[in-house]
Amino acid sequence: MALICNARSRAARLLPQALSALPVIGRPNAPKSQASLGNEPGRRLASARAGESVSPLSDECSNQVLDFPGGKLMFSPDMRFLSGSTGERVSCYRVLDDNGHRISDNSFQELSEKVAVKMYRDMITLQVMDTIFYEAQRQGRISFYLTSTGEEAINIASAAALSNEDVIFPQYREPGVLLWRGFTLQEFANQCFGNKSDYGKGRQMPIHYGSSKYNYFTVSSPIATQLPQAVGAAYSLKMDKKNACAVTYFGDGGTSEGDFHAALNFAAVMEAPVIFFCRNNGWAISTPTSEQFRSDGVVTRGQAYGIRSIRVDGNDALAVYSAVHMAREMAVFEARPILIEALTYRVGHHSTSDDSTKYRLVDEIEHWRSSRDPISRYRWWLERNGWWCDDAESELRSSVRKELLQAIQVAEREQKPALGELFSDVYDIIPSNLREQEQFLRHTVKKHPGDYPHNVPA
Amino acid sequence: MDSNPRVCVMGEDVGHYGGSYKVTKGLATKFGDLRVLDTPIAENSFTGMGIGAAMTGLRPVIEGMNMGFLLLAFNQISNNCGMLHYTSGGQFTIPVVIRGPGGVGRQLGAEHSQRLESYFQSIPGLQMVACSTPYNAKGLMKAAIRSENPVVLFEHVLLYNLKERIPDEEYVLCLEEAEMVRPGEHVTILTYSRMRYHVMQAAKTLVNKGYDPEVIDIRSLKPFDLHTIGNSIKKTHRVLIVEECMRTGGIGASLRSAIIDNFWDYLDAPIMCLSSQDVPTPYAGTLEEWTVVQPAQIVTAVEQLCK
Numbered sequence A: 001m002a003l004i005c006n007a008r009s010r011a012a013r014l015l016p017q018a019l020s021a022l023p024v025i026g027r028p029n030a031p032k033s034q035a036s037l038g039n040e041p042g043r044r045l046a047s048a049r050a051g052e053s054v055s056p057l058s059d060e061c062s063n064q065v066l067d068f069p070g071g072k073l074m075f076s077p078d079m080r081f082l083s084g085s086t087g088e089r090v091s092c093y094r095v096l097d098d099n100g101h102r103i104s105d106n107s108f109q110e111l112s113e114k115v116a117v118k119m120y121r122d123m124i125t126l127q128v129m130d131t132i133f134y135e136a137q138r139q140g141r142i143s144f145y146l147t148s149t150g151e152e153a154i155n156i157a158s159a160a161a162l163s164n165e166d167v168i169f170p171q172y173r174e175p176g177v178l179l180w181r182g183f184t185l186q187e188f189a190n191q192c193f194g195n196k197s198d199y200g201k202g203r204q205m206p207i208h209y210g211s212s213k214y215n216y217f218t219v220s221s222p223i224a225t226q227l228p229q230a231v232g233a234a235y236s237l238k239m240d241k242k243n244a245c246a247v248t249y250f251g252d253g254g255t256s257e258g259d260f261h262a263a264l265n266f267a268a269v270m271e272a273p274v275i276f277f278c279r280n281n282g283w284a285i286s287t288p289t290s291e292q293f294r295s296d297g298v299v300t301r302g303q304a305y306g307i308r309s310i311r312v313d314g315n316d317a318l319a320v321y322s323a324v325h326m327a328r329e330m331a332v333f334e335a336r337p338i339l340i341e342a343l344t345y346r347v348g349h350h351s352t353s354d355d356s357t358k359y360r361l362v363d364e365i366e367h368w369r370s371s372r373d374p375i376s377r378y379r380w381w382l383e384r385n386g387w388w389c390d391d392a393e394s395e396l397r398s399s400v401r402k403e404l405l406q407a408i409q410v411a412e413r414e415q416k417p418a419l420g421e422l423f424s425d426v427y428d429i430i431p432s433n434l435r436e437q438e439q440f441l442r443h444t445v446k447k448h449p450g451d452y453p454h455n456v457p458a
Numbered sequence B: 001m002d003s004n005p006r007v008c009v010m011g012e013d014v015g016h017y018g019g020s021y022k023v024t025k026g027l028a029t030k031f032g033d034l035r036v037l038d039t040p041i042a043e044n045s046f047t048g049m050g051i052g053a054a055m056t057g058l059r060p061v062i063e064g065m066n067m068g069f070l071l072l073a074f075n076q077i078s079n080n081c082g083m084l085h086y087t088s089g090g091q092f093t094i095p096v097v098i099r100g101p102g103g104v105g106r107q108l109g110a111e112h113s114q115r116l117e118s119y120f121q122s123i124p125g126l127q128m129v130a131c132s133t134p135y136n137a138k139g140l141m142k143a144a145i146r147s148e149n150p151v152v153l154f155e156h157v158l159l160y161n162l163k164e165r166i167p168d169e170e171y172v173l174c175l176e177e178a179e180m181v182r183p184g185e186h187v188t189i190l191t192y193s194r195m196r197y198h199v200m201q202a203a204k205t206l207v208n209k210g211y212d213p214e215v216i217d218i219r220s221l222k223p224f225d226l227h228t229i230g231n232s233i234k235k236t237h238r239v240l241i242v243e244e245c246m247r248t249g250g251i252g253a254s255l256r257s258a259i260i261d262n263f264w265d266y267l268d269a270p271i272m273c274l275s276s277q278d279v280p281t282p283y284a285g286t287l288e289e290w291t292v293v294q295p296a297q298i299v300t301a302v303e304q305l306c307k
Helices: A002-020 A113-138 A152-161 A175-181 A185-193 A226-239 A258-270 A299-304 A317-334 A362-370 A374-384 A390-413 A432-447 B027-035 B043-055 B067-081 B116-120 B134-146 B195-208 B226-236 B251-266 B285-291 B295-305
Strands: A065-068 A071-074 A167-169 A246-251 A274-280 A308-313 A338-343 B007-011 B036-038 B059-063 B097-102 B127-130 B151-156 B179-182 B187-191 B213-217 B220-222 B239-246 B272-276
Touching: A113 A152, A113 A175, A113 A185, A113 A317, A113 A374, A113 A390, A152 A175, A152 A274, A152 A317, A152 A374, A167 A226, A175 A185, A185 A390, A226 A246, A226 A258, A226 A274, A226 B027, A226 B043, A258 A274, A258 B043, A274 A317, A299 A308, A299 A338, A308 A317, A317 A338, A317 A374, B007 B027, B007 B043, B027 B036, B043 B059, B043 B067, B067 B097, B067 B116, B097 B134, B116 B127, B116 B151, B116 B239, B127 B134, B134 B151, B179 B195, B187 B195, B187 B226, B187 B295, B195 B213, B195 B239, B195 B295, B213 B226, B226 B251, B239 B251, B239 B295, B251 B272, B272 B295
Parallel strands: A167 A246, A246 A274, A274 A338, A308 A338, B007 B036, B007 B059, B059 B097, B097 B151, B127 B151, B187 B213, B187 B239, B239 B272
Antiparallel strands: A065 A071, B127 B220, B179 B213
């Protein structure tokens, strides 16, 4: 309980600052716990409390107020449909301009040099890793790959703002979060090659990483299924009163799934400590956002569910860092869900099975790759602080490249998982029918060795 | 829920309403709103929630208000529940229990008369059990909660009112074991859930006619208890399967196949299987009765088998 009391005062300090910066979002929903309104439960927020009415007339003329399940509200004699769009789009939080200059007078979460530099190093590592693994797939060395090009700031900056205890439910374009937490290039390579050292034991496609050590739940291909799972994890954390939250990532396309709707709805009702992080990168394979939804992006939907939401410039590492940092405080200490929509651009193809030049302009891709690159923008800020230089840059890029090529070689040469791993982990203990099937397979392979791969250990 | 604080319940109206068949009655008052969680109406999503909670250390018991509604949760059950232990290389376990009332009731209409065991039986990574008496319902539920694997526990809409004396002492049944209901010599009758009662009714008639049927409630639908079933077949050499599933692709179809694979040499006659027809369950009472295997049919089938 002590933890929560301290947290409330901290939230009270931070909250007015955060809320006042977002005028367009409107009044937040009244949480059940009064204390989270902080020291200012003034008139501006009072009307948000369920059961209370705004109008001072309500006491005199009680027939002005309607009373239905859900609370009191004013009636209106004018038939007025709410517009489907707000006219003016929700504004987007950013800290650095396109050239990496601090936009003055705005709030952001300060970083130490150590964290700031690690963030940059990891963004470069992610970029180089993507380039090399993509090439490896093109060379036929791995069967599939998917890059996060253009979304490095989202990957690394969001991870940096979280604690290692926060549980991550990724979609598939967030390997940077694992990288930040300590997953090595060798470990990434092992999974892509599906070898004996892969923690997934060769059972999943490349990029479907998972690590219980780093609280990063194994990537599962179906879209948005991880959203309700994250809510369940948040429920579990809340029951255990842990100082941690669940964080789940998904794209603009994922927000069309039914699971998106229900997960946000549940999280709000249950007051679950979960951060919903949407990477709105403009494209769901070949479907542009104009064909995905007609709402003003994803941020407006949060309000519909009663969830505090923010739109951030996903290519601004400092903005992402600050927003996630604040979101985490709110999620953990006030036990509430938060929705973050990070606007960005998917510079690469959807995956190695896609050629995006077939459905979008090469000029558009090039524009985002060069002049809107999140890494360069962040580097300029870093350099201006005296925390980075060209030598460090070339040294880093070449050492990462070398390490990756080495890791790929090692991973490629490593043995594949043993035949027995085909049957283990389906259940906790191998049942008799699977044991029989394994015996039958071993027998078959022995009898027809020419028909089966020879480099699989027994 | 008393002995382990990690066990929780989630589903529609499980809390203060006590569940559609009152299975969770009184639990919310005792354990609170968080441990007995009323979910909004989104089966795929609350099943997903249960999976996420299980991967993070809880042991959720997820209720489908009617098993038929869990068809909406097929994505989470097949692609995640059954799979994540395997695809994560054993790093994450999903010790959930998914349970609910299913089977053909009394004029509940086609959508509320589903036999989900047919559809789920193929999913790798799941275990399936069906309870049929108060005694085995308790024992199997406890076993399912304790299991590290995801278990689907099939209850039947018409069996909730059964009353039985059960032991005060704690007991847990084995999930993979079948139950010997009536030992016999002439024929092995394999059944589960509500059909057990139709079989036992038929057994009375059969005994009067001079037959000695061995009745086994298979209980474990995935995997089958081939040990108990095999021993019985080796003794009687004749098998009749009585199920509520539809003819095509039901538990009976799989069981038949498993018996042929394993016990072909012990059979003196082809395996007979009585199932529901391949039709949606009609609402009209008389039509509904015709889709469910009745005791008279079971008697006739045994007579034919033993000719």
